[in-house]
Amino acid sequence: MGHHHPGSVSPLRTLTAAVRHHRDRNVGPVKTVKLPRRKLDFFASVLQRFGELHAPVARNGHFVFQRVRRWSEARLEYTRTELPPKKYFLPPRETLFRFTPGKGYVPESEDLDRRIVLLGVHACDIYSLNILDLVFNGKYPDPYYQTRRRNIALIGVDCIPDQRCFCRSMRADTVEQGFDLFFYDIGDYYLTLVGTALGDDMVLAAGELFESVTPDDVAEYKRRSQERHQRFQLDVEIRDLPEIFEMEYGSEIWEELGAKCLSCGSCSMVCPTCYCYDVADETQLGSTAGRRVRTWDSCLFATHAAVAGGENFRHSRASRVKFRFYHKQRGFVAEYGRPSCVGCGRCSAVCPVGIDIIEVINRLRGVEYAETEHAATR
Amino acid sequence: MPRPSTLRLARDWGGEEAVAVPPFTAAPATHEYEPLLEANPYQPHLARLVRVFKMVENNWLFTFRFLDEQLARGFRHRPGQFVMLSVPGAGEAPISISSSPTRPGVLELCVRRVGRVTGALYRLEANDVVGIRGPYGNGFPVDRIRGNDLLIAAGGLGMAPLRSLLWYAIDHRDLFRSITLMYGARTPDRMLFRDELVSLLDRTDLRCLLCVDADPSGTWQARVCQLPGLFERVEADPTTTYAAVCGPPVVYRFVLQHLLALGFPKDRILMSLERRMKCGVGKCGHCSVGYKYTCMHGPIFTYWDAINLPEIV
Amino acid sequence: MQATKPTVGIFGLTGCAGDQLVILNCEDELLSLVDVVDIRDFLMAASGGDEFSTLDIAFVEGAVMTRRDEEKLQRIRRRAKALVAIGTCALQGGVPAMADGLDWPSAVRDVYGPEGDGFDALPARALHECVEVDFSLPGCPIEKHEFLGAVADLLNGNPPQLPTYAVCTECKMRECDCLLVDQGRFCHGPLTRAGCRARCPSYAVPCVGCRGPVPDPNLGSAMDVYTSKGWSPEEVVQRLRTFGPLPTPVPAGEAA
Numbered sequence: 001m002g003h004h005h006p007g008s009v010s011p012l013r014t015l016t017a018a019v020r021h022h023r024d025r026n027v028g029p030v031k032t033v034k035l036p037r038r039k040l041d042f043f044a045s046v047l048q049r050f051g052e053l054h055a056p057v058a059r060n061g062h063f064v065f066q067r068v069r070r071w072s073e074a075r076l077e078y079t080r081t082e083l084p085p086k087k088y089f090l091p092p093r094e095t096l097f098r099f100t101p102g103k104g105y106v107p108e109s110e111d112l113d114r115r116i117v118l119l120g121v122h123a124c125d126i127y128s129l130n131i132l133d134l135v136f137n138g139k140y141p142d143p144y145y146q147t148r149r150r151n152i153a154l155i156g157v158d159c160i161p162d163q164r165c166f167c168r169s170m171r172a173d174t175v176e177q178g179f180d181l182f183f184y185d186i187g188d189y190y191l192t193l194v195g196t197a198l199g200d201d202m203v204l205a206a207g208e209l210f211e212s213v214t215p216d217d218v219a220e221y222k223r224r225s226q227e228r229h230q231r232f233q234l235d236v237e238i239r240d241l242p243e244i245f246e247m248e249y250g251s252e253i254w255e256e257l258g259a260k261c262l263s264c265g266s267c268s269m270v271c272p273t274c275y276c277y278d279v280a281d282e283t284q285l286g287s288t289a290g291r292r293v294r295t296w297d298s299c300l301f302a303t304h305a306a307v308a309g310g311e312n313f314r315h316s317r318a319s320r321v322k323f324r325f326y327h328k329q330r331g332f333v334a335e336y337g338r339p340s341c342v343g344c345g346r347c348s349a350v351c352p353v354g355i356d357i358i359e360v361i362n363r364l365r366g367v368e369y370a371e372t373e374h375a376a377t378r
Numbered sequence: 379m380p381r382p383s384t385l386r387l388a389r390d391w392g393g394e395e396a397v398a399v400p401p402f403t404a405a406p407a408t409h410e411y412e413p414l415l416e417a418n419p420y421q422p423h424l425a426r427l428v429r430v431f432k433m434v435e436n437n438w439l440f441t442f443r444f445l446d447e448q449l450a451r452g453f454r455h456r457p458g459q460f461v462m463l464s465v466p467g468a469g470e471a472p473i474s475i476s477s478s479p480t481r482p483g484v485l486e487l488c489v490r491r492v493g494r495v496t497g498a499l500y501r502l503e504a505n506d507v508v509g510i511r512g513p514y515g516n517g518f519p520v521d522r523i524r525g526n527d528l529l530i531a532a533g534g535l536g537m538a539p540l541r542s543l544l545w546y547a548i549d550h551r552d553l554f555r556s557i558t559l560m561y562g563a564r565t566p567d568r569m570l571f572r573d574e575l576v577s578l579l580d581r582t583d584l585r586c587l588l589c590v591d592a593d594p595s596g597t598w599q600a601r602v603c604q605l606p607g608l609f610e611r612v613e614a615d616p617t618t619t620y621a622a623v624c625g626p627p628v629v630y631r632f633v634l635q636h637l638l639a640l641g642f643p644k645d646r647i648l649m650s651l652e653r654r655m656k657c658g659v660g661k662c663g664h665c666s667v668g669y670k671y672t673c674m675h676g677p678i679f680t681y682w683d684a685i686n687l688p689e690i691v
Numbered sequence: 692m693q694a695t696k697p698t699v700g701i702f703g704l705t706g707c708a709g710d711q712l713v714i715l716n717c718e719d720e721l722l723s724l725v726d727v728v729d730i731r732d733f734l735m736a737a738s739g740g741d742e743f744s745t746l747d748i749a750f751v752e753g754a755v756m757t758r759r760d761e762e763k764l765q766r767i768r769r770r771a772k773a774l775v776a777i778g779t780c781a782l783q784g785g786v787p788a789m790a791d792g793l794d795w796p797s798a799v800r801d802v803y804g805p806e807g808d809g810f811d812a813l814p815a816r817a818l819h820e821c822v823e824v825d826f827s828l829p830g831c832p833i834e835k836h837e838f839l840g841a842v843a844d845l846l847n848g849n850p851p852q853l854p855t856y857a858v859c860t861e862c863k864m865r866e867c868d869c870l871l872v873d874q875g876r877f878c879h880g881p882l883t884r885a886g887c888r889a890r891c892p893s894y895a896v897p898c899v900g901c902r903g904p905v906p907d908p909n910l911g912s913a914m915d916v917y918t919s920k921g922w923s924p925e926e927v928v929q930r931l932r933t934f935g936p937l938p939t940p941v942p943a944g945e946a947a
Contacts, residue, residue, distance in 0.1 A: 064866045097422075140419035262857070262859075262882070262908075269860055276663030279656045283840075283849075285727055285842060288466040289466075297656075305654055
């Protein structure tokens, strides 16, 4: 199977093709059914036959994805989880190899075949995984990521945007693929899009639980979809943003942000599409045997672009902050045809110094922040 | 690769009769290098340290041969590509390949002692085992250079990645028009591959111009001058020549100045860049410059790329 | 050829001996440790160390606070091929360095009364202020996994690898609640070196900065954050000085 250089093909087609190839699942005609809301717990128990059930769970007023033992723990009406589902596919810390002087480097495959059903993933987070697919596929597919991607099922759920969501602007407020099932709340029912054969099996395994969709259900979906669309409070224009980033490369805004940024790495950790990692060998006492471990990394760290000889290509904090924005909004577009940001709002939520991506983009555009807020409510 | 039917995949997933699918399989035995990539691109292949040549202080030449005979014989690279070298217990680092693909069987890596991995490499002895994977990167566009004149300009340690191109061109002498090498080092004992290059001085089928900034020993046979000084002796037709440049920033500055003054188009000047890398295969993010990954789009960039990518030099 | 085992010494200057305790608490690994190294000097674990042999690695905890400390440290330095500072006192003076800037003789008299005059007590100094230090393991106390990792690395001839990023990074990896942003508590996370896997924040206790500053702390911006949340600049400085002098901003990149 040929590897086409992206860029020559339309971005959407590249994305679609890559995701199809990658997931090994048919993205055929999507079937739509509905699930009575009060039967969701029953369906959850059916899902456990397909793997460990993981869902958003409340923890001190925050939400995290974790394994649910009792369905009552799950929270499907949540804002955003602390970490995106990225942690399931590219864990913060994982062993790639074990090495011994005798056997050499043996790939570590423990845990990779864990079957998980991840229930309650928002559209932007599913979109972010479709984006990570582009990175971890390509000429050199990453077998660790890919295997987990095959073994973890995704069931999406729709959401109501809050004051930090700007997925609509990043065109990630809906996903057409990348999920096995997707639930839309239509009151007493979840309108359910079946995305894959596996999703279909889940529906079938639930026996008579799912019902056919009526024209009224569709009308209710459309009404709510329209309403949701209007609830976005943030709006940012991404058309020609790469060009503006290019033109504003010398802008004083970068120095300003550099003076503020603490290089704490929080934004990169919580970002659903930040994928930079570090690799280090850890040895056992008294031998050169050990493990090769990869951990999440951030381009904001001073060491990120420092070579062994001592030279650092992004020495200043300002250049690192700039790089992070530039790579998301400009670099990724050049490489894969769209920005890697999905507008989930996590980075602005966690930044200790209040660096806000919307504000940065609007300032680069020369648009007043207040004006945008006004525009969002129109 | 046949695609499993979705039906089977779906059944594998849930039911009682679920079949345990192995997460991924080890590299299949192969005759060619490419297919190995299918399995695990991070898999280092064991190689034996055949020889250590203490070429220059803190710049030794290490010769490796893969333990796997098929791999040792089947490994091919393009000049300018690099490998990821694993030293057991220390870690992994990107190293450019100094040997020419026209001389297969072993890999020669000129390694500067700078950090944890290279420090550990310097403590190895012949027959110790390391891990190597690759080759990675674009390498020099030798197909485009063919039929043209080739000008290689190296300063200091910049000879390491260019030596592969030099010998490729010499071994394929009929594919190229004129070949010129300009190489300057600070002193004779800091010149990489010195004896080998000195032996090229008398050849008539290529111009080998070597210089040193100073010769404290008084034994240097060739010129004593700065690298740009060699340009006086070079006549290059910019429309038929490709220039390959590598060296410290000061070398780039002066050599580029001279090449541009000679009228070289910016996309006929090729440069080899060094960046921090953890994967070599476009994932880890460390080597990105602007919107390109040095490991995938580079390490060979044209000067045109360089001025269009921020923070590249 | 059976090579002799590398020799190791573990020493304490003025401090609480907490770092040596961490080493003693490596219960499962302690046996493998003595398997691969020859511990010549470890007063906490055995009396009557061998005071004259050369050491491949010397681990030294505590700050230099007396002339006796200084002499001891210099003796260790002469014996050791590699000297590793362990714990925050050894790295930056630690809690005793809080007294920095006080008038020393009057401070001693305030604490000990008139007898204080005769005490052999000096302002706290980090090891690197007295002798050359090869490697450092931060923490109050040090982390067991970092200590064992460092020994493994040193025995292989490799420099130990320690994170240079901030506690926030590890805190986020564990999905702890942000005590600074969300709860407005004084958390040193953004300025403090990671490696503890955000132990305190994971128990909802703000980071107090015991591992010392990251190599390139952005003090100015951090000050703005803390003062905007209601702390006075003096209070911020006082808190940041808990484990040593205020970090001097290092140009990024020269760290690591």
